Amino acid sequence: MxxxxxxxxxxxxxxxxxxxxxxxxxxxxxxxxxxxxxxxxxxxxxxxxxxxxxxxxxxxxxxxxxxxxxxxxxxxxxxxxxxxxxxxxxxxxxxxxxxxxxxxxxxxxxxxxxxxxxxxxxxxxxxxxxxxxxxxxxxxxxxxxxxxxxxxxxxxxxxxxxxxxxxxxxxxxxxxxxxxxxxxxxxxxxxxxxxxxxxxxxxxxxxxxxxxxxxxxxxxxxxxxxxxxxxxxxxxxxxxxxxxxxxxxxxxxxxxxxxxxxxxxxxxxxxxxxxLASGRELRTVRVDLENVEARLEALKDFPGLLKVVVRAPAGTALPGLKDRVLRVAPNTLAVDLDAAQEDLLVPDLRREGLSLLDLYERYHQERRGELPDDLRAAFRQADEAARTEEEVL
Incomplete structure (x- = not known):
């Protein structure tokens, strides 16, 4: 068989x-x-x-x-x-x-x-x-x-x-x-x-x-x-x-x-x-800020989807970074800062003290854009119902 x-x-x-x-x-x-x-x-x-x-x-x-x-x-x-x-x-x-x-x-x-x-x-x-x-x-x-x-x-x-x-x-x-x-x-x-x-x-x-x-x-x-x-x-x-x-x-x-x-x-x-041969290849590329265009130019023929992680000195201002990346590599889905720099460059990325709703809003923002008001209300209602159920139990 x-x-x-x-x-x-x-x-x-x-x-x-x-x-x-x-x-x-x-x-x-x-x-x-x-x-x-x-x-x-x-x-x-x-x-x-x-x-x-x-x-x-x-x-x-x-x-x-x-x-x-x-x-x-x-x-x-x-x-x-x-x-x-x-x-x-x-x-x-x-x-x-x-x-x-x-x-x-x-x-x-x-x-x-x-x-x-x-x-x-x-x-x-x-x-x-x-x-x-x-x-x-x-x-x-x-x-x-x-x-x-x-x-x-x-x-x-x-x-x-x-x-x-x-x-x-x-x-x-x-x-x-x-x-x-x-x-x-x-x-x-x-x-x-x-x-x-x-x-x-x-x-x-x-x-x-x-x-x-x-x-x-x-x-x-x-x-x-x-x-x-x-x-x-x-x-x-x-x-x-x-x-x-x-x-x-x-x-x-x-x-x-x-x-x-x-x-x-x-x-x-x-x-x-x-x-299996189906599905686009996913690749994470780490680049230094000063070499963004040159590094990505080498990937212009890559048929898959990219996540670009940019290494930059702490405190560096990064206006227009995503636009810079997309001009060279339009198949990029995500532009992130180096993990070691995220908390220093963007303090609000830290998770400490965030509520479950805050975390969900961030998740939705990263993957699908702004969280609609009706979905926010539904999530809050479900969270409150779950907490009530736990208290009853």
């Missing part, structure tokens, strides 16, 4: 105001073509189909067009919701996806065995998938356990909750079938990309799973959530295929891939990485 494993599409991703959805769509077309040319029996998508819970029409078109292409190639699939996906939204279209041969598991059920999916493949063998969508830490760790507890206790409580689901999913494996586990989570030892979303990783890395918790009957564990391709366990074999394009500058230079898994019932799986 040949199974194609992919994850982390993030359709709808907007990087510094630049829509990456067309590149994601191109990558998904490439993956669908690979599914056909490699004569795969099934496709597994381990979460984060979309970048936000309310994706754009173009983002939905990219993902659903991918599933239609798989249907045209006669390739069934199983998908789960990731932490960026709206589980309720994905759950609402599971019936429609089923019509094109895609089994979606968007939300956990009280009986985890109901999250086991069986796929009859054209090879004549059955693929059994224990499909565990993203489970937030908040759903598994009670507030009462957090009060006065240390971080180690929180992690242990999370592991115990996840362990319950993993054990029950393992009970759904069948003898004589190819048995796989699929989930969207962080395993111990996983190495993240150098993502710009450091705050997100600081949070998620507090809650990890041990490879020892994976059901022994799983011949392959199809993971999603970490954007850097890697193998994190050998027994059972557990892999992240990574994101399908370089999603932000922290992933610059990474080679993107899908995993082609060859496996038979009762036999060890073999994984063959297949490189």
């Amino acid at each position: 040949r199974v194609l494993h992919t994850a982390d599409f993030h359709a709808g991703r907007n990087l510094r105001g630049f829509d990456r959805t067309p590149e994601v769509h191109e990558a998904l077309n490439e993956i669908a073509a690979l599914a056909k040319s490699e004569r795969v029996d099934a496709v597994l998508v381990s979460g984060d189909l979309f970048d936000t819970g309310n994706p754009s029409a173009d983002a939905e078109h990219a993902v659903f067009d991918f599933f239609l292409r798989l249907r045209d190639a006669g390739v069934p699939g199983v998908v789960i919701a990731g932490n960026h996906d709206s589980a309720a939204r994905l759950d609402s279209v599971t019936g429609l996806l089923g019509w094109v041969g895609i089994q979606a598991v968007a939300q956990p059920t009280a009986n985890p065995v109901q999250m086991v999916r069986h796929v009859e493949t054209r090879s004549g063998e059955t693929l059994t998938v224990g499909a565990l969508p993203y489970l937030s830490e908040r759903r598994l760790v009670k507030a009462a356990d957090l009060l006065g507890g240390d971080t180690g206790a929180w992690r242990q409580k999370y592991r115990e909750g996840m362990g319950f689901f993993l054990r029950r999913l393992g009970e759904g494996f069948r003898p004589g079938s190819v048995n796989m586990l699929m989930m969207h989570a962080t395993l111990d030892g996983a190495v993240p990309s150098g993502s710009e979303r450091t705050i997100q990783f600081d949070l998620t890395n507090q809650y990890t799973l041990s490879g020892l918790q994976l059901p022994a009957g799983a011949q392959y564990v199809a993971l999603g959530h970490i954007h850097k391709p890697q193998t994190v366990s050998d027994a059972p074999l557990a892999c992240y295929p990574g994101s399908v394009i370089q999603l932000d500058f922290g992933e610059g230079g990474e080679k993107k891939q899908i995993n082609l898994v060859e496996v038979s019932p009762g036999r060890p799986a073999q994984v063959h990485p297949v490189p």
Whole structure:
């Protein structure tokens, strides 16, 4: 049996105001073509189909067009919701996806065995998938356990909750079938990309799973959530295929891939990485202030997208710097000061003492421009509601 494993599409991703959805769509077309040319029996998508819970029409078109292409190639699939996906939204279209041969598991059920999916493949063998969508830490760790507890206790409580689901999913494996586990989570030892979303990783890395918790009957564990391709366990074999394009500058230079898994019932799986060619290359360039034009002139034929970090003496006035960069390199999405100089040159860039709303406004300003008043009000309302809920708990 040949199974194609992919994850982390993030359709709808907007990087510094630049829509990456067309590149994601191109990558998904490439993956669908690979599914056909490699004569795969099934496709597994381990979460984060979309970048936000309310994706754009173009983002939905990219993902659903991918599933239609798989249907045209006669390739069934199983998908789960990731932490960026709206589980309720994905759950609402599971019936429609089923019509094109895609089994979606968007939300956990009280009986985890109901999250086991069986796929009859054209090879004549059955693929059994224990499909565990993203489970937030908040759903598994009670507030009462957090009060006065240390971080180690929180992690242990999370592991115990996840362990319950993993054990029950393992009970759904069948003898004589190819048995796989699929989930969207962080395993111990996983190495993240150098993502710009450091705050997100600081949070998620507090809650990890041990490879020892994976059901022994799983011949392959199809993971999603970490954007850097890697193998994190050998027994059972557990892999992240990574994101399908370089999603932000922290992933610059990474080679993107899908995993082609060859496996038979009762036999060890073999994984063959297949490189992807889609998506524009991202590159961070560090330049000295006096050499900005000369350094960037050498990159005038670079077809990808640039982030330019300018080194300048502390206290230097930098009016018109972004315009200088864009005149030479119009494919630049970001012009930043050297990290060592930022606090000295622009004191208001410091994070100390900033509220959650302040941080969100800065995030929105960097990536999409000024924060609209209605979005600011909605964020403030959601933040206040979350604080009220915590006080009640």
